[in-house]
Amino acid sequence: MQKRVSCLALGLALFLTLSAHAAAAERSANVVVDGKTLEPTVATEVVNQNTYVSYFPVVHAMYPDATASWENGQSVTRASGLTLSVCPGAKYIVANGRYLYVPDGVRNSNGNMMVPARVLAQALGGKAWWDENTQSVKFQSGTGPIQSGDTFYNGDDLYWLSRIIYAESGNQSLEGKIAVGNVILNRVADSRFPNTVKGVIFQKNQFTPVSNGSIYRTPSNESIAAAKLCLEGTNTAGNSLYFVNPRVSPNSWASRNRPRVATIGAHAFFA
Structure with missing residues (x-):
């Protein structure tokens, strides 16, 4: 029978190996949501040319009613029309029952839960891009969070x-x-x-x-x-x-x- 690996075990494995992960590099960058720079500075890093961001500050900027809790070894955020689950080490995040691929895995960097900006934007129903001129990760809200898996x-x-x-x-x-x-x-x-x-x-x-x-x-x-x-x-x-x-x-x-x-x-x- 196939063994099931818990999110908690994945998170522990990620924590033990994070410092040796050669694919990661720090990036000094602002995070801008709908034209407003988030303060205090939001953690960012680059993994295999993908910009990762600490996910909850972005969620909260787009959905001010968002709350987060730690449940069964993963972070679960709830807001109006949105349920987002982020598990350390997992190769996907789950937004409204939709599974979005994170090939290099969700990261836990110095206590920050980090996901690729573009994947996070998709979950939130918006878009994200890297602005080379301002050295910023920019997010723009859409009309609402991602369509649910039940209907998709x-x-x-x-x-x-x-x-x-x-x-x-x-x-x-x-x-x-x-x-x-x-x-x-x-x-x-x-x-x-x-x-x-x-x-x-x-x-x-x-x-x-x-x-x-x-x-x-x-x-x-x-x-x-x-x-x-x-x-x-x-x-x-x-x-x-x-x-x-x-x-x-x-x-x-x-x-x-x-x-x-x-x-x-x-x-x-x-x-």
């Missing part, structure tokens, strides 16, 4: 996508799970395959979990998260249409006939 995700697509992800890659990393979901959605978008998630999965002789019945197993929480991330447009497998486990199928048709795009965990992905 197609229930049938989520149901079947999370199940094929779990059946095919339940023991793989989040990136590996997302990649399997990418293959399904890439096929949906390709005229050579059925045009629905269920149709792709149940196409004859394509996926072993359909023939052995494992497609009907209840997916793990992370498999559901991966499916939602895929439906948000997160992609770790490029334009892949096939995947195989080379140890199980060392001479597969895909490996002999299709270009390799990526190898993630136990799976090789082919276009």
Whole structure:
């Protein structure tokens, strides 16, 4: 059975390794929300060319009624029309049930919960950008927070996508799970395959979990998260249409006939 890692454990691991994280660098920058510079200075840093900001001051500037609490190892912020969960070390944040990808993970820097500015802006229904002239991270409010997951995700697509992800890659990393979901959605978008998630999965002789019945197993929480991330447009497998486990199928048709795009965990992905 797949082990579940709590947000609290992720947060501890992040805290222990933060000082050695070579991808992070301090950036001296103002944070400006709707034309107003936030005071006192909001913490910022750069991780792999993405500007991270301490998230709550930005939320509070856009939503003055926002309150934050620590619940089950994560920070939960509530405001009018918004529920935002931020877990240290997690590779996504959850806004109104929507899963937004943070490939380098949520960071805890000197007690500040840090997320990429553009991801935070999406959660808040606004936009963010780096202003080189003023060396500022700028946010602009929209008409309200992000649309809820209940109305954004197609229930049938989520149901079947999370199940094929779990059946095919339940023991793989989040990136590996997302990649399997990418293959399904890439096929949906390709005229050579059925045009629905269920149709792709149940196409004859394509996926072993359909023939052995494992497609009907209840997916793990992370498999559901991966499916939602895929439906948000997160992609770790490029334009892949096939995947195989080379140890199980060392001479597969895909490996002999299709270009390799990526190898993630136990799976090789082919276009």
